[in-house]
Amino acid sequence: MSKQPSKRLWLLTSAALMAALVFFVLWASVSQQPVVEVQVDGTTCYFTEPSFELRWIHSVEKQWWEEQYQRTDDGLLLTTTYFEAFGAGTPSTEALAPTKKPGYLGYQINEKLPSLNWVVSRLTKGELNYADHRLLVHEWAPDYSEVTITPKTYHLIDRLQKDFCHELASDGSR
Structure with missing residues (x-):
């Protein structure tokens, strides 16, 4: 027994x-998880944080320009923009945003975008920042490469097949 x-x-x-x-x-x-997918020069990576910042040196003003974005269910929301110098083409009809840094001026934009295409070069030193990660995108790809930033929803298998952006080397290689 x-x-x-x-x-x-x-x-x-x-x-x-x-x-x-x-x-x-x-x-x-x-199960699905909302992410922000970044594609640049044949490399695809993602991050899960809902907000991020694009930062670059303006080609005319030669001053830093920063844009804050929020991932939403149906796209990206450009919430605010900050810059050090005011010049031609600078938006000026929006409400002022709270100052985040001394010497910067900011505007509340709140514009929805389905995705974002951004061209970077070494001269403008474009970077993508989220959480405590600073990604020097201008070092990932040749000058004038297009960066596509898209909100997506990943299944677990998608997450296993792609890298977190901050896990890539500074030049975008694996």
């Missing part, structure tokens, strides 16, 4: 493990 309980225990354990495996596979196939 001692063999009977061992066999029953083994069958119950096997059935529980199979059920757990089926549950995990189903969960992995349906």
Whole structure:
């Protein structure tokens, strides 16, 4: 009789493990996580933080320009823009944003975009910042390369196939 309980225990354990495996596979196939996907010069990476900043040196004013974005369910929201110098083409009809840095002027923009295409060069020193990560995008690709920033929803398998942006080397290589 001692063999009977061992066999029953083994069958119950096997059935529980199979059920757990089926549950995990189903969960992995349906669970999704919102991310921001970045594509530049053949490299694709992502980050999960809902907000980020683009920062570059303006080609005419030669001063830093910063834009803050928020990931939304249906795109990106450009919330504010900050700059050190005021010149031609600078928006001036929007409400002033709270000053985040001494010497900067900011405007509240609140413009929705489905995605963002951004051209970078070494001269403008374009960078993408999120959480505590500073990504020097201008070092990833040749001058005048287009960076595509898109809000997406990744399944677990998508996340396993792509890298976090901050895990890439500064030149965008793996």
